[in-house]
Amino acid sequence: GNSVTQMEGPVTLSEEAFLTINCTYTATGYPSLFWYVQYPGEGLQLLLKATKADDKGSNKGFEATYRKETTSFHLEKGSVQVSDSAVYFCALSDRAGNMLTFGGGTRLMVKP
């Protein structure tokens, strides 16, 4: 079956540091890949997505590239802010069913 593995947290960074959160997946066929974010006290929000190999999703300074050869979708940001503190979830969607399979989540804490 489908599965998503992401690095365990928490990840603690200082403001303006570079961020990488690793995500790898196992799936049959050609899934779509997503990063969701959950800010404290709020619901899950879609951060970015990529629907085919070599696509780059980007939003709010975050980027992730769909790498089929390494089955990865790592999240990056060049300069994090305190307001980026949240839990980040990598997920994939089976095209046929549209259901989401999530990784375990990575908590990011950014200190001033």
Next chain:
Amino acid sequence: EAGVAQSPRYKIIEKRQSVAFWCNPISGHATLYWYQQILGQGPKLLIQFQNNGVVDDSQLPKDRFSAERLKGVDSTLKIQPAKLEDSAVYLCASSLGGRGVYNEQFFGPGTRLTVL
């Protein structure tokens, strides 16, 4: 545009009691999902509806969990009887629907269930 609504936001019950959660999806969204998110883990799909029909309930513990979506709009998820391991956040999500094309899922705020 109103988002996905869920109630209650919090619920505390004792084991072996029953509980129900309610979800109102975004207007016009044909597909509705219920996820279970145990503390420290990612959400896990319990059941997916397309209009008022079940698309996938393979991970729903049917001996104690049930869900319905009458008239293809609102949905309720019930647990009877509850166990300690059911303590989790129950998330509802909705999307426009349509197979073969990914439609973004919009999530509600969730219901946090604590079973004592």
